[in-house]
Amino acid sequence: MVVELYLDLLSQPCRSVYIFAKKNNIPFEFKHVELLKGEHLSEEFYKVNLLRKVHALKDGNFTLAESIAILLYLSRKFNTPDHWYPSDVQKRARVDEYLSWQHTAIRAQGCNFYRTKVLMPLLVGKPFPAERLERAVEDLKSTMKQFEEKFLQDKPFIVGNEISLADLVAIVELMQVTGWDVFEGRPKLTEWRHRVEEAIGKELFREAHEVMLNGWLALPEEQGLPPTPKP
Amino acid sequence: MGLELYLDLLSQPCRAVYIFAKKNNIPFTFKPVEVLKGEEGERFGKVNILRRVPALKDGAFTLAESMAILIYLSQKYKTPDHWYPSDIQRRARVDEYLSWQHVAIRANGVKLFWLKLAPEEKLQEAFEDLAVSLKQLEEKFLQDKPFIAGNRISLADLVAITELMQPVAIGYNIFENRPKLSEWRSRVEKFVGKELLQEARKVILSINDLSNMPLFKLFKTFGV
Numbered sequence: 001m002v003v004e005l006y007l008d009l010l011s012q013p014c015r016s017v018y019i020f021a022k023k024n025n026i027p028f029e030f031k032h033v034e035l036l037k038g039e040h041l042s043e044e045f046y047k048v049n050l051l052r053k054v055h056a057l058k059d060g061n062f063t064l065a066e067s068i069a070i071l072l073y074l075s076r077k078f079n080t081p082d083h084w085y086p087s088d089v090q091k092r093a094r095v096d097e098y099l100s101w102q103h104t105a106i107r108a109q110g111c112n113f114y115r116t117k118v119l120m121p122l123l124v125g126k127p128f129p130a131e132r133l134e135r136a137v138e139d140l141k142s143t144m145k146q147f148e149e150k151f152l153q154d155k156p157f158i159v160g161n162e163i164s165l166a167d168l169v170a171i172v173e174l175m176q177v178t179g180w181d182v183f184e185g186r187p188k189l190t191e192w193r194h195r196v197e198e199a200i201g202k203e204l205f206r207e208a209h210e211v212m213l214n215g216w217l218a219l220p221e222e223q224g225l226p227p228t229p230k231p
Numbered sequence: 232m233g234l235e236l237y238l239d240l241l242s243q244p245c246r247a248v249y250i251f252a253k254k255n256n257i258p259f260t261f262k263p264v265e266v267l268k269g270e271e272g273e274r275f276g277k278v279n280i281l282r283r284v285p286a287l288k289d290g291a292f293t294l295a296e297s298m299a300i301l302i303y304l305s306q307k308y309k310t311p312d313h314w315y316p317s318d319i320q321r322r323a324r325v326d327e328y329l330s331w332q333h334v335a336i337r338a339n340g341v342k343l344f345w346l347k348l349a350p351e352e353k354l355q356e357a358f359e360d361l362a363v364s365l366k367q368l369e370e371k372f373l374q375d376k377p378f379i380a381g382n383r384i385s386l387a388d389l390v391a392i393t394e395l396m397q398p399v400a401i402g403y404n405i406f407e408n409r410p411k412l413s414e415w416r417s418r419v420e421k422f423v424g425k426e427l428l429q430e431a432r433k434v435i436l437s438i439n440d441l442s443n444m445p446l447f448k449l450f451k452t453f454g455v
Contacts, residue, residue, distance in 0.1 A: 050367070050370060050371040051331070051367065051371055062320050062323075064324075065331070065371075066326070066327045066331050069323050069326035069327035069330050070323075072322075073319060073323040077319055089303060089306050089307055090292050090303075092302075092303075092306070093294050093299050093303040094294075094299075096296070096299035096302050096303070097294055097295055097296045097299035099298075099299075099330075100296035100297070100298040100299050100329075101296050103330070104333055108334070
């Protein structure tokens with residue numbers, strides 16, 4: 001029996017799991033759970049994930065929530081290449097450090113931005129309150145600064161010379177920040193992004209982000225913000 | 232020079248690291264940091280560019296984030312398997328909890344702690360949010376098991392118990408009317424040991440009146 005992955009590619013953590021599984025040729029059954037239709041709240045899905053959130057894994061009788069846990073489980077079960085989650089204790093600690101920090105930093109601020117800019121208007125049918133968005137942008141800017149200064153520094157990837165789970169988890173969050181180019185004016189970050197895309201593979205990267213970007217592009221025009229970065 | 236741990240026992244993640252290191256007889260130099268007194272200055276800044284506790288220094292290697300520190304210590308000092316089980320499904324259960332708790336128990340526990348000074352409605356809201364997290368802790372993470380990852384204590388239980396002490400310390404007995412959670416608490420505390428627990432909780436349990444501290448500084452330094 002093949003591993004089942006319950007995903008909605010609209011969600012960042014789902015994308016990291018999707019990309020990781022595909023990149024590593026991990027056989028899995030894609031179980032689409034549509035967030036916008038509220039499918040994650042169904043009784044059926046509750047049996048898979050008591051937390052009622054997408055990105056859930058089912059491996060026989062074993063069910064697992066939380067994308068970080070899922071990524072780590074897949075890397076161990078399928079013995080993926082070492083660079084994703086290095087066996088060297090200090091290199092691994094660097095990945096863990098990023099994966100831990102990002103919950104309340106890039107992820108939190110990225111989500112806040114996305115919610116204010118895209119989800120709320122979509123759900124309530126009114127444009128976003130400008131002041132809230134400004135605040136969300138400021139918080140995000142300060143997090144980006146920490147990201148560059150502490151995690152990236154002058155390295156090609158977060159942990160040394162090769163892509164790891166840290167870069168993967170970071171890039172999907174940053175891609176969610178659409179309608180405001182987080183990469184503009186940040187050459188170091190832009191170069192990192194290109195390296196990550198190369199390492200993942202442009203085709204897979206585009207495929208994973210299609211759903212989310214189409215959702216964004218379908219919204220009415222925004223006032224005065226830079227255009228969405230094209231993948 | 233050896234291992235150095237920069238900790239402020241007022242902080243939950245610091246307590247988890249402290250208890251773990253002590254329980255496993257990991258030799259370290261305790262570098263106390265008093266966040267509320269603004270010791271996050273130049274000296275500390277060099278160790279931890281994120282300027283938050285806890286932080287580890289092992290020779291030239293520095294590390295932030297309690298989760299990363301706990302796992303690093305468990306691997307480097309080869310602590311007993313149950314803390315971070317080698318069985319991949321049990322380990323996944325620990326990872327799952329450690330990941331979820333950032334924006335659940337940790338976020339809500341912290342909110343309640345600092346909101347003690349805030350108006351009643353805000354407090355009520357924080358209380359309710361925490362109640363939701365506690366319910367999830369019982370129904371999803373604990374279920375009918377003695378510990379989060381199964382029959383033995385792991386990092387997940389340690390991280391959870393230190394977070395839950397925060398609201399308790401300011402008089403919110405979150406274990407009241409939650410028998411399953413109370414039993415789990417007793418099991419965890421029994422394993423860790425009364426003495427070590429008391430030592431770790433010394434600071435938090437003797438916390439004085441918070442109302443004189445500038446709120447902005449509190450929120451900022453604890454990363455709320």
